Amino acid sequence: MSLLRRCHQTQVALQFVELNTPVSIIALETGLSVPMLRRMYIEHTGQRPPRGVLPFSADWFLQWRPNIHASLFANLYVDLMRTKLTAPERLTAAYRHYLSELACFDDSETLLSMARAWTLLRFCRSQILQLTPCHRCQACYISAAYQPSNNFTCGICHTPSHAGYRHRSKQLHT
C-alpha cells in the first residue's frame, strides 16, 4: 500500500472507529491490519474496541422495528451511490445520516449497529435481501430477495397489531 493510500485509509478507519465499528470490519473495509487498528482504537477512544461480528440472521432485518431502521439506512446508502464516495466512505456517511435521522424521533433507539448495517449490505450484495417498493406507498423497504413489488406491503402501511406494544409499555412505566 502506498504511503498516500495508507494515510487515506487511516482517515477512513478513524471514521469507522468513531462509529464504534468492530475492528474486523474496519480491517476488511480499509485493508489495514487488525493490530494497528486495535492500537488506533485505544489511542483514539481510550477504550477497547467492540467484539467481533456475531453471525446475524437475515430474518432479523425483516422483523417490524428492525426493518424500519434497516430500510432507512439502506435508502440513505442508495442515495449516496450518486456521489463519488468510495464504498467504505459511503457506509460511514450513510450510517451518520441514519443516526442524525433517528435523533429527530422520540423513540430513537439505535437498533442498527454499524456491524448490523455492514451485514445488511452484505446480505443485499449476496442477493439474500433487497430494497423493494411498497405497492401502496411506493417507498422502498428491505425485503427478502426476489420479492415481487406488486404484492409487497411495507411495515408502515401494514402495521402488525403488536408493533406499538413495546413503546406503549415503556411509556406506562415512566
Ligand SMILES: [Zn+2]
Ligand atoms: Zn408502504
